[in-house]
Amino acid sequence: MTTQTATPPQENPARPPLRILLTILELAGLGVLGAAIFGGLSGLFGAGLGLLFVFGIGIFLLIGLVYALFGLGWFEVARIDALYRAGIAPLRLRSSARTGFAGWLASIGRQSIDGRMWRAVANFALACIGGAVVLRLFWSLVWSAFISFAPFTSEETVIGPFGSTIETGWAPLIGILGVLASAAGIVGIALLHRVLALAIVVPSREAELTEKVRATTAQREGAVRAADLERTRIERDLHDGVQPRLVSVGMTLGLAQQKIDDDPAAAKDLIAEAHTSTKAAITELRQLARGIHASVLDDRGLDAALSALAGRSHIPVSLDVRMDGRCSRDAEAAVYFAIAESLTNAAKHSRASEARVIVRLREGSTLWARVEDNGMGGAQVQPGGGLDGIANRILAAGGTFRLDSPQGGPTSLEVNVPCAS
Structure with a gap:
């Protein structure tokens, strides 16, 4: 498993006007690219469903869609974190405890229902919609600024929105109001984007605490299980390795003690054998100690x-x-x-x-x-x-x-x- 933590949002050290300007520029960029991105994702989804029963080709397309959505969510989380310094943990692929191909498929399944990824994708979609509105408001601002200078022309009327006509005398007032309204709309969308993004992308305090409790519980269970397995391994190594060797050393020394008076040569051979076995037991104990803790x-x-x-x-x-x-x-x-x-x-x-x-x-x-x-x-x-x-x-x-x-x-x-x- 992967432990993910998030800290409460922090204020961006950049000044508010600069932060708002950066937000507006990013929204404008997403307004341009958003339609193409979601068009590609929709096409991938449609092709995956359509080819699902054609030699299973659609399965690979749908798996690719999951990875594409993860990449989009990862980008959105990174973008919000960089823009607002929210201290958000990066989006990570969900993993499965199972291994091999089955484990990989299980990971894909878990990733496809990952709520954090879908929240990031939803926020990206809202940002693209906001970006499209920002672009419209920007052109409205340019148009309003342009008609403000209508009295300097020889035209009696100028073309207004939706094909309407505006008398030249009213054009400066309407143009100034249009500039103010468009600029206010652009700034308002930028501020709304910040509120929504931090509400959607940044995990709630309850969700964060729940995730921490789940991660801590899993780590505790893993630690208990690991300690139990380590104890079992040490017992097995001692019982199957060192203990029989030391028992053999004791028996060999006992035989040597019995023969030391009657057959000193045989006793000497037995003592040499016991010495060799003792050194082997010391080596095994050292290896066992290294398995418990490597001092180096x-x-x-x-x-x-x-x-x-x-x-x-x-x-x-x-x-x-x-x-x-x-x-x-x-x-x-x-x-x-x-x-x-x-x-x-x-x-x-x-x-x-x-x-x-x-x-x-x-x-x-x-x-x-x-x-x-x-x-x-x-x-x-x-x-x-x-x-x-x-x-x-x-x-x-x-x-x-x-x-x-x-x-x-x-x-x-x-x-x-x-x-x-």
């Missing part, structure tokens, strides 16, 4: 921690990390865990011969990572499995998780985590 992550950052992780990997790993700064400890730990678990799965289950890890600190303070391998694919999120642990760990950090693993491969896993998580 705190000391030297995510790049160094991933370099050490790639060096210990059982398959060759191509590492591409580009970060200009550091993120929060929780964000880096979540991404590190996701990459480490993905490489472990690739080495154990996918029969991959190589893997690639890409990490970027994206604009907007988002930590993005992608892990790819050339294995046989078919990976799925199973309750209690490693991928389930990744999904819950990322969810607990307020991020998103996406898995694409068709049969036959390749497998790719992407995570996005806000740096301030």
